Amino acid sequence: MKRAQQPARVARVKKLSRSQGQQILREEEIDSREYEDLFQQQVNKITSGVEAAEETEIHLQAALAAATSGANEGEIPAPPADETPGNHYNILYQRSFDNPVSYIRFSNTVEDCTGCGYDMTSEDDVFLKEYNKKKSGGRYSEDFFEKIMAMFEETAKTHAPYASVDNTVVPFDTMKSVLVDRVRGEVGEFAKAFYDHWVIRQQLQPALKYETSKDNEDADPYVCFRRRDGRQTRKTRARDNASVDRLKKLRREMEDARGMVLATHQREIMKRDLLRTERMIFGQRAILKDTKVRLSIKSNDDDLINQKPQKRPRQSDVPARAPVVGRLPNGSIGPIAPELPQLSDIQTEKENALQRIIETKTQLHRKWNEDHIDLTREPLSPVEDRGPEPSFRPATAQYRYLTPPSSVNSEAFEQNALIQKEAEGTINRYSSPPVEIELQAQRAYRKRVGRLGRLWIDRRNMAPTPLNDNDVIMTDRWKYDQEDDDEQDVYPMDPYDITALRYRSTLPTRSERSAARPSPNDRLTAAALQPPAT
Amino acid sequence: MAGGDKSQESDVPRQKSFATPETLKVGCIAMVYKEGKTRKAEILGVKDTKSGKQFYCNFDNFNKRLDEWVPLARVDLLQEVEWPNPEKPKDAKKSGGQATKKTAAPPSKKVQKRPFPREESVASEGGSTPHPFAEFAATQHSTPSADGNEKLTLALDLDATPGAEDDDPMDVDVEKSVSLAISAKAQPQENFDREEEIEKLRVGGSMTQNQAEISRIRNISKVQFGRYDLYPWYFSPYPETFAQEDLMHICEFCLMYYADPKSFDRHRSKCTMQHPPGNEIYRDDYVSFFEIDGRRQRTWCRNLCLLSKMFLDHKTLYYDVDPFLFYVMTTRDDKGCHLVGYFSKEKESLDGFNVACILTMPQYQRKGYGRLLIQFSYELSKIEGKLGSPEKPLSDLGLLSYRQYWTENLVEILLEHNERDERCSIEHLAALLAMTASDVESTLQALKMQVYHKGEHKIVVPTHLIKKHEALKEKFKTKPKRTIIAERIQWKPPVFTASNRTWGW
């Protein structure tokens, strides 16, 4: 609160806080002489909000003084407005207006409401009348004239957008071709006459001045409605900082990209060198072999054997090398038997044997689980069906490198890429509902009530799907699934909500379904007949 | 003789001498008859008409809306005339006044156009003291003007007339931009001011100074608008050729402007608009309010700004209308909803302004509509849960209207508190009226209500305000008060996303 500096004899004025409650008095409740005195002390100026140079204007001062003193309201003189004499208004504004009962909602623009974008001038009027007079036969209406002119303008705008700067005049032939498109029927001799008239008139159209990025137009008061360029729109520091951060990030990313390109280049060079070396080794070995044969040296061919592990994994790369990871919601099993590229054949053999054992065990487990309905609260679901059928693709989230696998070293591959083995479906699944191949398309969710009434919505693990199925859909379906070792996702849900119930009631019954979609496989049909665990 | 005491000049006294009709020029301060006596007036323009020379005069301490073209007969040549200095005649109105004082812009390719015959001719004709700053290069403004004779005359006049320094009001700003480019070092102050000015324009909807002097002269003489003939008060950047017209037509619904009567007739025969092109957000028996988005209704809002600029000195059309919403008040009849007034509001005001520009059309002024507009702006602020304040600077009429609105509402609340013998804080008053606390404070002080009495801050309601309040109350018993009924507002604060902000609303 601005307060006058009090004279020394007066007690110092306490600062007035805006939140402080003040006593409210009427003037008569205070001694009049005292009241007068109160304002002797006030010296400082009150901020009026009017520009300083105008604050002194005599009419304003008079009006303000009147308001303060209670004298008659001072008025600021202003040029008045008059009613236009005559009845022009009713002639010009003929449409009558029906006020709708409800509040008006309206989004048409001026352009929408004014029809043809060209309004003919007095000169146009003279021209058209002259033209019509000279012309035999029918006359051209003002509407028609305006339509043609609007078209000229429009065409000029598209064909010569900078006409105002470079004075381009769109040639008649251009106009005519557009005209032929628009006006059905003959483009009569009027076109040329209208065009000639338009060329003359065009230069004279009054128009607002917009910015043209010429110099000095900042000072031109006729230039108006400039664009606010984004940066200058608002003076927030936060926005500036955000832009700076974005630029920094961009720069960082550019540098990273550059680094990656350099690294790639490096890698390709190394690959080339590697190939050369391999080739050299091959050649050397061939020579060695020849020499051995020639000299009949009999030793174990260890010096030649090195070649094998180098070459063979390359051929059986795809099936053998890809790490196979089970979906392990309980985290009981890690990646199953990943085969490292440098394993020898023997090791591959061993691994395959192991795989077979696992497969038989799984088959056994499945058999044992057949017709088993788990009604426990946290059921341990049987192993997922994982036949050796190559036509089914086990579902796992997949992260494929865009770059060819050969350029990625195997370790990174194991960590980041869960590449599907196409030949072997080696997916184990636990704690997930029994497989009902039949339902793969529909029944993707299951509702369970857990401890403390918690509601669980289980998402069905990806049922095996023919590989030629749309891959995108499958990946998308698993988009949000992830390897989580100890907790399944909890979907909070109102236990009394009947939405799920309602949804299920809309699904076709099983019999309808099996009738509609014959199972591709008997075994699977049998599985489908199992009632779903609930 | 016109003394330097009245005008706000700085230390450098102006040269004074007698002028002849021929030497009287732009920038001179002469004594001119107005309202029965001679008043000091700055000549902003000179034109030749059939009936002789006319001078566009801005009268000292009169608002610009009272500026007018006067014939030579009204200029009192028996009194000495002040010739323009390097100092601006009203330096408070222009930026960078001091900067030009002693350090005039060094001559540049653009600047040195005018020879210096003036010193001699002044001396010979008026016998006055030679101009002290004659050696400074003069900036000359030779903007090719599409405006025809009138402005051409202005420019010619500037070139030919002696006596002026590099600082004719007409070319102040050209000089400014030139010197900005050339001698930013020599005139840091000016440079800063100009940037600041542009920044102000960017940020707000109104402006403090107009950068070009052409705009000090009203360019439209008469406007036919709906049922009314309007006489504009200030410059508005309608097409330059309109300045030559005696009459301009504006469609009262879509606000399109026409100099040619035939065009206007044709437009009227096609125009189907009958109310502002937006959603009605308020309606009572008396008025309606429409909300118009500057971005969606760019043409209409630009037209509205051009129209209102003729009556708002401090409005700027420097930037486009996109970041504003326009709240338009109308009255209804069987022809449509007629524009009464409006206020614009920034979609996002960093300074918490709830009004950028506010105008009651001249044909509806002094009828209480301004109060409705102001009240509506505060009702919107209440719905937003914010305290609002109009953007500064206010015009003289704006200040009076706001003062009146604030006073009436504050007095009413204060008297209620007084009756109940309750205390009241400034913040409480602010919250009740959705006004900012500083507006409450300034009103209380301006009306001498805020006192320090017996060691305590108190608010005293003066008797004349109580009387006025009671008179109004009495009046409203017979004739109901026109007021905005808050319940009838159908409005939710519009929400704008970050991308709106980034992409220019």
Ligand SMILES: [Zn+2]
């Ligand atoms: Zn219209």
